[in-house]
Amino acid sequence: xxxxxxxxxxxxxxxxxxxxxxxxxxxxxxxxxxxxxxxxxxxxxxxxxxxxxxxxxxxxxxxxxxxxxxxxxxxxxxxxxxxxxxxxxxxxxxxxxxxxxxxxxxxxxxxxxxxxxxxxxxxxxxxxxxxxxxxxxxxxxxxxxxxxxxxxxxxxxxxxxxxxxxxxxxxxxxxxxxxxxxxxxxxxxxxxxxxxxxxxxxxxxxxxxxxxxxxxxxxxxxxxxxxxxxxxxxxxxxxxxxxxxxxxxxxxxxxxxxxxxxxxxxxxxxxxxxxxxxxxxxxxxxxxxxxxxxxxxxxxxxxxxxxxxxxxxxxxxxxxxxxxxxxxxxxxxxxxxxxxxxxxxxxxxxxxxxxxxxxxxxxxxxxxxxxxxxxxxxxxxxxxxxxxxxxxxxxxxxxxxxxxxxxxxxxxxxxxxxxxxxxxxx
Amino acid sequence: xxxxxxxxxxxxxxxxxxxxxxxxxxxxxxxxxxxxxxxxxxxxxxxxxxxxxxxxxxxxxxxxxxxxxxxxxxxxxxxxxxxxxxxxxxxxxxxxxxxxxxxxxxxxxxxxxxxxxxxxxxxxxxxxxxxxxxxxxxxxxxxxxxxxxxxxxxxxxxxxxxxxxxxxxxxxxxxxxxxxxxxxxxxxxxxxxxxxxxxxxxxxxxxxxxxxxxxxxxxxxxxxxxxxxxxxxxxxxxxxxxxxxxxxxxxxxxxxxxxxxxxxxxxxxxxxxxxxxxxxxxxxxxxxxxxxxxxxxxxxxxxxxxxxxxxxxxxxxxxxxxxxxxxxxxxxxxxxxxxxxxxxxxxxxxxxxxxxxxxxxxxxxxxxxxxxxxxxxxxxxxxxxxxxxxxxxxxxxxxxxxxxxxxxxxxxxxxxxxxxxxxxxxxxxxxxxxx
Numbered sequence: 001x002x003x004x005x006x007x008x009x010x011x012x013x014x015x016x017x018x019x020x021x022x023x024x025x026x027x028x029x030x031x032x033x034x035x036x037x038x039x040x041x042x043x044x045x046x047x048x049x050x051x052x053x054x055x056x057x058x059x060x061x062x063x064x065x066x067x068x069x070x071x072x073x074x075x076x077x078x079x080x081x082x083x084x085x086x087x088x089x090x091x092x093x094x095x096x097x098x099x100x101x102x103x104x105x106x107x108x109x110x111x112x113x114x115x116x117x118x119x120x121x122x123x124x125x126x127x128x129x130x131x132x133x134x135x136x137x138x139x140x141x142x143x144x145x146x147x148x149x150x151x152x153x154x155x156x157x158x159x160x161x162x163x164x165x166x167x168x169x170x171x172x173x174x175x176x177x178x179x180x181x182x183x184x185x186x187x188x189x190x191x192x193x194x195x196x197x198x199x200x201x202x203x204x205x206x207x208x209x210x211x212x213x214x215x216x217x218x219x220x221x222x223x224x225x226x227x228x229x230x231x232x233x234x235x236x237x238x239x240x241x242x243x244x245x246x247x248x249x250x251x252x253x254x255x256x257x258x259x260x261x262x263x264x265x266x267x268x269x270x271x272x273x274x275x276x277x278x279x280x281x282x283x284x285x286x287x288x289x290x291x292x293x294x295x296x297x298x299x300x301x302x303x304x305x306x307x308x309x310x311x312x313x314x315x316x317x318x319x320x321x322x323x324x325x326x327x328x329x330x331x332x333x334x335x336x337x338x339x340x341x342x343x344x345x346x347x348x349x350x351x352x353x354x355x356x357x358x359x360x361x362x363x364x365x366x367x368x369x370x371x372x373x374x375x376x377x378x379x380x381x382x383x384x385x386x387x388x389x390x391x392x393x394x395x396x397x398x399x400x401x402x403x404x405x406x407x408x409x410x411x412x413x414x415x416x417x418x419x420x421x422x423x424x425x426x
Numbered sequence: 427x428x429x430x431x432x433x434x435x436x437x438x439x440x441x442x443x444x445x446x447x448x449x450x451x452x453x454x455x456x457x458x459x460x461x462x463x464x465x466x467x468x469x470x471x472x473x474x475x476x477x478x479x480x481x482x483x484x485x486x487x488x489x490x491x492x493x494x495x496x497x498x499x500x501x502x503x504x505x506x507x508x509x510x511x512x513x514x515x516x517x518x519x520x521x522x523x524x525x526x527x528x529x530x531x532x533x534x535x536x537x538x539x540x541x542x543x544x545x546x547x548x549x550x551x552x553x554x555x556x557x558x559x560x561x562x563x564x565x566x567x568x569x570x571x572x573x574x575x576x577x578x579x580x581x582x583x584x585x586x587x588x589x590x591x592x593x594x595x596x597x598x599x600x601x602x603x604x605x606x607x608x609x610x611x612x613x614x615x616x617x618x619x620x621x622x623x624x625x626x627x628x629x630x631x632x633x634x635x636x637x638x639x640x641x642x643x644x645x646x647x648x649x650x651x652x653x654x655x656x657x658x659x660x661x662x663x664x665x666x667x668x669x670x671x672x673x674x675x676x677x678x679x680x681x682x683x684x685x686x687x688x689x690x691x692x693x694x695x696x697x698x699x700x701x702x703x704x705x706x707x708x709x710x711x712x713x714x715x716x717x718x719x720x721x722x723x724x725x726x727x728x729x730x731x732x733x734x735x736x737x738x739x740x741x742x743x744x745x746x747x748x749x750x751x752x753x754x755x756x757x758x759x760x761x762x763x764x765x766x767x768x769x770x771x772x773x774x775x776x777x778x779x780x781x782x783x784x785x786x787x788x789x790x791x792x793x794x795x796x797x798x799x800x801x802x803x804x805x806x807x808x809x810x811x812x813x814x815x816x817x818x819x820x821x822x823x824x825x826x827x828x829x830x831x832x833x834x835x836x837x838x839x840x841x842x843x844x845x846x847x848x849x850x851x852x853x854x855x856x857x858x859x860x861x
Contacts, residue, residue: 022468041466042639043797044450044823077723087723092783094712094790096725113790115450144723151730213450288519297571345508352522356540359470360524364798389470 024372024387025216031129031203031224034232036372036381037210040365046117046212047369049109050128051377053233054200056103056179063172064192066182069101070141071197072108075128077144078137085137086127093120103166103174104236104310105377106200111366114213118221121210129206129225131197138190142182149181157253157320158303161421165261165316168247168419175238175309205232207381209373212365235310235379239263242312246419257301257320257423258328264413266311267380274397275409276306276315281357282342282350283334284317288357291334298323310378315414320423338410341403355398362386452796452819455806458647462806462815463638466799472640473539473799474549474650475807476556479662480628481533485601491573491608492624493601495616496559497527497534498569503555513568514555523548526800531593531602531741532667533811537800542641546649553653559625561618570613577607584689584850585728588749589736591679591848592693596745598670632661637807640799669743671695672844680849687751689850692764694841696746699739700814705788705825706833707746707841711735712787713771713834714748717763733764740808746841772838775831784834788826 027035057063076086076099090097095112108128112120152159163178170176182188188196199205203225210218242263265272283291284304292302300321307314317331342350362368368386375384385394453464485492500514507517518525523540525548536556538548559565580586590605597603607613634654638646672694697703718733720726728734736747748764776784796805796819809818 039468041453041468042464042799043793043802044452045793045797073723087725091719091725092786094787094794096794098724111794113450113786113793116786116790140721140723147722287524297575345510349508349520349522352544353519356471356522356524356544359541360539363469363471 026381027216027219029203029208029219029222029224031222032229033125033129033203033206033208033222034376035208035210035219035222036376037214037216037219038368038372038386039215040212040368042212042365044114044213045111045365046114046210046214046218047109047111047365048117048121048124049107049209049369049373050124051207051209051373052106052200052205053104053235053377054106054196054205055174055236056101057174057177058192058196059199063177064183064188064196065177066145066180067188067192067196068106068200069099069180070138070145070182070188071193071200072099072101072106073141073144074133074138074193075131075197075201076108077140078132078134080127080132081130082123082126086123089123090120095120101179103179103238105374107370107373109366109369117210117212117214118218121208121218122221122223125203125208125222125225128201129203129223131201133190133194133197135190138193142187145180145182152180154254157255157257157423158301158318160251160253161257161259161318161320161423162316164249164251164421165259165318165419166314168249168421169243169261169263169314170238170241171243173238173241174236175241202226202230204229207373207376209369209376211369211372235377237311238309239312243419246417248420248422250422250424252426253320253423254426255320255322255324255423256425257318257324259316259318259421260418261314261316262414262416262418264306264313264315265409266313267308267375267378267383268311270380270383270393270397271400271405272409272413273306273308273313274394275401275406276313276413277308278351278354278398278401278406279338279410279414280304280306280315281354283338285357288353291330294330295327298327300324300327308375308378335410335414339407339415341407344403347403347406351398351401355395358385358394358398359389362389451823452802454817455809455819458638458642458644459651461636461638461647461650462810463642463647464802464806464819465642466640469640469799470541471539471799472542472545472642472646473537473638473803474545474642474646475637475803476536476552476650476654477533477635477637477807477811478536478629479533479633480624481530481602482604482606483532483597483600483602483665483667484624484628484662485604485608487601489612489620489624490601490604491610491613492616492621493534494529494607495569495573495613496621496625497529497536498573499559499561499565499621500536500555501525501527502565502568502572503558503560504565505551505554507551514551517551518548521547525552529606531597535804537803539640539799542643542646545646549646549649549653553656556629556653557656561622563618566618566621570616573607573613574610577610577613580605580607582684584683584685584751585691585734585736585749587681587683587850588689588691588848589747591681592691592747592846593738593745595677595679595846595848596669596672596693596695597667599668602667602741626658628662629657630660630662631655631657632659635807635811637803637810639803639806667742669695672846674844676845676847678847678849680851682853683850685850685852688852689749689751691747691749691848693846693848694746694844696737696739696744696841697837698742698744698812699808700812700818703833703837703840704739705822706829706837707737708788708792708826709781709784709829709834710771710837710842711737711746712784712791713767714764715791716784716787717767718750742812768838768842771834772842775835778831781829781831781834785826785829788829789823792822792826
C-alpha cells in the first residue's frame with residue numbers, strides 16, 4: 001500500500017511559522033512511520049532522512065557495542081530487493097549519503113537534487129523498512145567501520161575524548177559505549193545484525209523527515225515495508241545509568257587534550273536545556289565564543305555543546321592540541337564565571353547572537369532535517385529549533401532566558417563534579 | 427583501473443522520477459531596486475553581498491596579501507554600537523548578525539547575514555568602516571595576527587597549496603593567481619600608508635555591486651546602497667586579466683610541505699560562466715570526479731577521495747584543477763586513469779543514456795555548491811558582474827540538462843589537452859607552524 005494518510009489537518013498539528021514559513025506537516029505514513037515534512041524555498045535540493053529509535057548496543061541485555069552502526073551500514077551496502085544498493089542510488093542521483101549513530105538513535109540521510117527526492121525516499125524506505133542483509137554487505141560494513149575507526153584515531157581526537165567522557169559519565173547502557181566502535185572481543189554475526197535490523201528498522205519505529213524542495217505529496221513515495229507494525233520504541237531515559245561519582249579516564253590520541261562532561265536537564269525541561277545551549281554558544285561558539293576569542297592565537301581545538309537527549313542531556317567541553325593543558329584554567333574560569341549573571345547589556349547582545357546562530361544552523365535542508373529528526377527521536381518534536389523558528393517553542397524559550405536563570409542553571413548542572421577525560425599524545 | 431573507467435562510463439543510466447518543475451529550480455532572480463536577489467519568502471534570515479573590485483588581481487607582487495589584509499582591517503575597525511566602541515565584526519555580532527569577508531580573484535566580498543532588521547543596522551556599521559578603515563597600528567596589528575593564523579591554516583591544506591601553484595602559473599603577471607590570504611612575509615611587513623594607498627585606489631563607489639538572497643526587502647537593499655555610498659566616488663583603474671595558457675608538453679612546478687604523501691594537481695584552462703561550454707564543463711567535472719568514487723558506503727569528504735576536481739568559475743578566464751593525494755597519484759595509476767578517461771571522452775561521444783547520468787551528477791554538484799544564502803547571493807552577484815542578468819542560475823540548470831555527448835567531446839578536446847602539473851612533496855623534516 002502506497003497511500004499516505006495525512007492526519008495533520010485532522011489532528012491540528014500544523015505548526016504555523018511566524019513569517020511566511022510553511023508549516024511543518026506531521027503525517028502518518030503507510031506502514032506506520034511518522035512523517036515530518038517542511039518545505040523550504042531556496043536551492044532545488046531536498047534532504048531525505050530516516051530516524052529510528054534503537055540503542056547503539058542493541059536491544060538485548062548483553063551489550064553489543066556498535067551493532068546499530070554496523071547494521072545501518074550493512075543494510076545500505078547489501079543488495080536489496082530493488083536491485084541497486086542505496087548508497088549507489090544516492091550517488092547516482094548526484095547526492096550525498098550519510099549514516100549517523102547516537103546512543104539511542106540511528107539516522108540515515110541523503111541530500112539530493114530536488115528531482116530525485118521522491119525516488120530516493122522510495123528506495124530508502126524500501127531498503128530500510130524491509131532490510132535485506134547479505135554476508136557481502138556485512139563484510140563491506142565491517143570494513144567501513146574499521147576504516148572509520150582508524151580515521152578517527154588519526155584525525156578526530158575530539159571523538160576519542162567524547163567517547164571517553166560518556167564512558168566516564170555513564171556506568172552502563174548505550175550511553176556508556178562509543179556508538180561507532182565495535183567491541184574488540186566479538187564481532188556481531190550476520191544473525192545478530194539481522195535480528196537488530198528487524199526490530200530497529202521498522203516503519204512503525206521510524207520518523208521520515210523531508211525538508212527543502214519537497215511537499216507533502218513527496219511523502220507518498222515512502223513505502224510501508226514489511227508492514228508488520230508494532231509500537232515505536234520509546235525515547236530512552238538513561239538517568240539511572242549515571243554514575244554517582246563521575247570518573248576520570250585517560251586515553252591516547254594523536255595530540256594531547258582534555259574534556260569535561262556533565263549531566264544536564266531532560267528535554268522536557270525546555271527552558272533549562274535552552275539555557276545550556278545558550279551557554280555553549282556564548283562561551284564556545286567556534287567563531288564568536290568568549291573563550292574561543294581568548295584561544296585564537298594558540299594551537300588548540302575547542303569543541304563544546306549541550307546535547308539535548310531525552311533524559312538527561314549532556315554538556316561537554318573538549319580541548320585538543322599541543323597547548324591544551326595550558327588553557328585549562330581559562331576553561332575552568334569561564335565556566336565558573338557563568339554561575340554569576342552576565343550584565344544586562346552583554347546578555348542582550350549574546351542572546352541576539354544566539355538567536356542568529358540558531359536560525360543560521362537550520363537554514364539549509366540537511367541541517368533542518370537533522371534538527372527535526374533529532375528532537376522527534378528524543379521525544380519532543382515541537383521543541384525543535386527549526387520547527388517554527390520565530391514562532392516556535394524553542395525561540396520562546398530563548399526569549400524567556402534571563403541572566404539570573406542562566407546563572408542558576410549553570411550552578412545547578414555545571415556546578416557538579418564533571419566526568420573528565422585526558423588524552424595523552426602517542 | 428582502466429577497466430573501472432570503462433565500467434563507470436558504460437553503467438546504465440538510472441531512470442529518473444518525473445520532475446516537479448517548480449521544485450527543480452532556484453527561486454527566480456528578482457530585482458529589488460535594481461539589485462539582483464533570490465528571495466525566500468519563508469526564510470528568517472537575509473543575506474547581502476557587497477562586492478568591491480579590490481580582489482587578488484589588484485595586487486602587485488609587492489602587495490601579495492594586501493587585499494585580504496585591508497579586508498581584515500575593515501573587519502577590525504572600531505565602530506560605535508549601542509554606545510560602546512568595538513571592532514566592526516564584534517559590533518555586527520552584537521546586533522545578532524554575521525560578517526564574512528572573502529577575497530576572490532577579481533573582488534572582495536563583504537557578506538552580512540542576519541534578520542533583516544539586524545542586517546540593516548549591520549550594513550550601516552559596515553558602510554562606516556568601509557569608508558574609513560582604521561589603519562592605526564593597534565588595528566593593523568590585530569588584523570595581521572588574525573590573517574597570519576589563516577595563512578598558516580591555508581598553507582597546511584594541500585589542495586590550497588596546489589591550487590595557488592597552478593593559478594599563479596595560469597594567471598602569470600596578475601595577482602589573480604595569488605593565494606587568497608597572501609604571502610606571510612608581505613602581510614607582516616605591510617605598512618599603514620601602503621595599505622591606505624591600496625584602499626584608496628580600489629574601494630570606490632563606481633566599482634561596487636550588490637546581490638542578495640533570503641528574506642530580503644527594499645530596506646535591506648537601501649541600507650546596502652547607503653553603505654557603498656559612503657565610499658569615495660569614482661572607479662578603480664580598469665584591469666584585464668592576462669593568462670599564460672597551459673602547454674604541451676606540460677610545465678611542472680614542485681614544492682615541499684609537511685604532508686604525509688605527495689600531492690599532485692593538474693591545471694587546465696576552462697570556459698567562463700555564461701559561455702556555451704560552461705554547462706558541458708560542469709558535466710566533465712562530474713565525469714572526472716566519478717573516477718574518484720570509492721567503495722565507501724557513505725559519502726566521504728573531498729579530502730578523502732582519491733581523485734577530485736575543482737572548477738573555479740568566479741573569475742574570467744576560468745580554470746579547472748584535478749588533484750589528488752599520493753595514495754592514487756604516488757604510483758602512475760591515478761594519472762593514467764584520468765588521461766585514459768579524457769582520451770576516451772575526446773575520441774568518442776558518450777552513449778546518450780550514459781550522459782544523462784552525468785548530467786544528473788553535474789546538476790547535483792552545482793546545486794549543492796550553491797545552496798546556502800551566502801552561496802546563492804554570491805552566485806547571483808557573479809552573474810550580474812559578468813553581465814548575465816535574468817534568471818541565470820536556472821538557465822545553468824537548463825543548460826546542464828541540454829548537454830549532449832558532442833558537447834562533452836568538444837569541451838574535453840578544447841580544454842583538457844594542455845595542462846600544467848603541480849607537485850607537493852613531503853619535506854625531509856617537519857616545520858613547526860609559528861602561532
